[in-house]
Amino acid sequence: MANNRGIAYKGPGKVEVVDLEYPELVLKDGPGVNPANVGRQVPHGAILKIVTTNICGSDQHMVRGRTTAPEGIILGHEITGEVVEAGPGVEFIKEGDICSVPFNIACGRCRNCKERKTGICLNVNPDRPGSAYGYVDMGGWQGGQAEYVMIPYADWNLLRFPDRDQALAKILDLTMLSDIFPTGYHGCVSAGVTTGSTVYIAGAGPVGLAAAASAQLLGAAVVIVGDLNQDRLNQARSFGCETIDVSQGDPQDQIEQILGEPEVDCAVDAVGFEARGHGKDAQVEQPATVLNSLMTVTRAGGALGIPGLYVTGDPGAADDAAKVGSLSIRLGLGWAKSHSFTTGQCPVMKYNRQLMMAILHDRVQIAKAVNATVIGLDDAPRGYREFDQGASRKYVIDPHNVTGKVAA
Ligand code: NAD
Ligand code: ZN
Ligand code: ZN
16 A cells, blocks of 8 residues: 655666555565565564655766666665664563664674674665665665655664654754765764864765764864865855865865875865866866865874775776776875775664764754755655755755644
């Protein structure tokens, strides 16, 4: 019966609101579901009524046709919701709890989960380590840009907010805990950001802006954000960041103008494989640009946090090497400077509780930093379009108008 609705990817540039079955505690077949996952029983799962679910730059890679995502896949990995049913194997999460869902799906039982590496859980995706809701190659767990969604291993995966009224009052901040706030924070932590650091963050999309707010929270002395989108650079300046327009040339010179030296202590790639070139190449896609430039601008002995996504299959890449994710990385430079690199999915669970406390106690204004913008489910196609065109907004879908902010 169609008593759920969600956002489906319908081919390059196209998303649609579609009718869906109400979720059950079983992983059903559908577009992109790994055959070995079909019929998987989920007594440890919970059904959530979605409170908020955000559109992400990671979704855009799929919607732009830059991944092998199949048509029909239901999108959405940034989920906050109210538990409306807890499976028979769920002990501690209760009906009525309002929870943040880490975008990584993890079992809590495997070697990697036990090491808190929940971005590469071994038991939830037969294709490869690591999984997520509504994402290509991630096992086929249905996405949460919908009215209802099923969450496996609910006791392990869900972060319960302590107070319902307080949670709803701060929901636009708390909704960022499912992905971009921990991801930006992880980018900074893995780049070694601490008190007094100088930091360069490539990319002023929601992840870059979340990284910038995180760098401030961690005590950085100077936070510099680079992009070629003026609105997004203005957004970064609105909360005290220095900015660099990479269309004016390589970041190194502009970093020198800001800091008096051409290098920073720490660097974060919040762009990924759809990176533009610098200077006169700014309108051209050059997937290795950011990684190479971060090695140039990071001090010897420094570290690069790389939350920006790199793929193993890109049908839209300019050359054959890039089609399988091989890029011209100048690793010799990074080696000569003894750089450390941290890549991969952010293990959200490592950070979400502390960042929730920072939000609840007003230590950070993350919704404001990323310009959270509420839309209804029916407006999601417009949200995708505007975000793709570079709007300096983080679109938050509120399918049941819980915030009261959805335009009629
Ligand atoms: P986004 O597409 O909104 O932002 C990317 C920004 O990079 C854009 O504003 C673009 O103009 C800018 N850009 C392009 N080339 C640049 C260059 N050479 N230098 C500086 N800026 C440049 O995406 P987002 O939502 O902010 O996400 C950023 C990346 O992080 C994406 O690749 C996304 O898939 C990835 N991501 C990873 C994780 C993780 O767990 N690792 C989680 C969430 C998102
Ligand atoms: Zn995301
Ligand atoms: Zn696991």
